[in-house]
Amino acid sequence: MQPALPTGPKAKAADIIAAIRTLKEVEHAHRLPTPDEKRILSRFGGFGAVAL
Numbered sequence: 001m002q003p004a005l006p007t008g009p010k011a012k013a014a015d016i017i018a019a020i021r022t023l024k025e026v027e028h029a030h031r032l033p034t035p036d037e038k039r040i041l042s043r044f045g046g047f048g049a050v051a052l
Helices: 009-029 035-042
Strands: none
Touching: 009 035
8 A cells, every 4th residue: 555645835845855855866867766765755746736
């Protein structure tokens, strides 16, 4: 079962930041994301008002 998606702006913003940091780490290491990193990346909702 997947964890619930964030509902508030702060939780969504935290997910966006976590996804960006994770992506930078994966790209810097020149490797594919782990299953845990894929879960973090999948929570990225985009930028702008629609994302929050």
